[in-house]
Amino acid sequence: MALNPDQARRLARRLRQLRASHWPDVDLTQVELATAFSMESNVAPATISSWESAGSPKTPTAARLSAYARFFATRRSLESGPHLIPEDELAEDERERFHALEKELLDLLHAKDLPRRNTLSFDVGPVTVICSESPSEEQSPLASADNPNFTKLNQYADLDALIEIYGHLRASNPILDVFHRVTRDVRADDLSTHVILLGGIAWNAVTKRFQEALGQVPVTQVEDPEVETGEIFTVGDKRYLPSWGDAVGDKGRGPLVEDVAFLARLPNPFNSSRTLTICNGIHSRGVLGAVRCLTDARVRDANEAYLAERFPDGQFALLLRVPVVAGEALSPDLKNDDVRRYEWAPTEGRGR
Structure with missing residues (x-):
């Protein structure tokens, strides 16, 4: 059959x-x-x-x-x-x-008509979400274990994205173990699970362990003097930058009106039967946009259909526009050509 x-x-x-x-x-x-x-x-x-x-x-x-x-x-x-x-x-x-x-x-x-498994649905576990840690100078006093009201989540960067994806993972995979870790708490065994890297791939030490998988993707994240608040994405000589609104008063730059998200799915190089998913952005709004591309009920089914048709082997990398309206990141609609700034599949050798 x-x-x-x-x-x-x-x-x-x-x-x-x-x-x-x-x-x-x-x-x-x-x-x-x-x-x-x-x-x-x-x-x-x-x-x-x-x-x-x-x-x-x-x-x-x-x-x-x-x-x-x-x-x-x-x-x-x-x-x-x-x-x-x-x-x-x-x-x-x-x-x-x-x-x-x-x-x-x-x-x-x-099950000939069995639908494609959604990107964040897994047949076996566990699943480990690995998050960057907020810079110490930006952490709340409650992030210190010495504080009587210590709350570990105060150590996490991209907390909005973590809450969004963790809730979705638990709902979509009710019988599987789903863990979240900041990078310094990652254990060796975590790297051979289904891994989701959340944010900060440029300075996330764990990311270096996945260079075998990431090396095939022509997207890099680098510092740029034009953007002091985050690292931009590049493909070859092309730079992908966020957009800012008009300056208000004596401020040198207006509010963020569009971020760039990086969404990728690859085999886990430490366990070929497990996957590596990356949800990242130049800023936190980009990270959240990458996550909501797969979790937002208003767009996720259409987005999953696009991914299934465009990348039938389930491996891909995308750079996406994430509009920011009234401070909120909007969920990318993959069927909108203007949303997809760059896409890559391993079978194509290079993206478009």
Whole structure:
């Protein structure tokens, strides 16, 4: 059965999850699983690998998925070495788990009209939002652990964006663990989860750990003498600058009327079965605009449809206009050509 690439990868992720983490205390290899399945019909370890492939997965038959369900319905499948237990030998509770898992896998196989997973919806977790820390001189006294009223969130930069994306992640992924960290609290294990980098990629130390992924994207963020309040984005020799309103009184510059957002989705280089998402901006309004592009109910469905059509493999980088009206960042509408200032896909080599 031919599934579209997104559906095939979703099934592959589920099969890989079953083998790798269904029983967290068991290190089940592809060779062992192939040996178990071969008790009834020969399966090579390379075939198991192709079913789990993150890039171009092959699709197993319904019969093979039924075997998956039977194997993972009971830990007795591991006794005396991995093997398949005949269905008529399953206990009642094991048979219930078998039928539930079989239905889940077959639904993935037959869901031809299954919609593309939204960018911030995940099949497995955990998900870690990594945030920049506000400069110490700009932090509230409550950001100090020595203060009796210490509130850790006072240490976070881009707090509006964090609250927006964290709430959306919890609502969209109710059974998954979702964590948030400032960069200095990031642990090594956090880097192999689904990672969302929020703001400040120019000075976020964690970002340097993702250079393997970011190196392929031709967007850089640099300091510029024209913008002292944030770092601008560049592509080659082209600079992408914010816009300011007319100066008021003796002020040398008016209010911010348009920021630039950077939104990117790439594979996580530390774990190819997980993703790296970047929501950034020149200023905090740009960061919030990148987030609201994916969370705002008024535009997110249309934006997800655009991303699915324009970037079918789910990898992309965009620079976007974020208008600021009465101090509020407006959510970018990706179907508006004027909103998209630059876009890139790895299959194109360079953006447009």
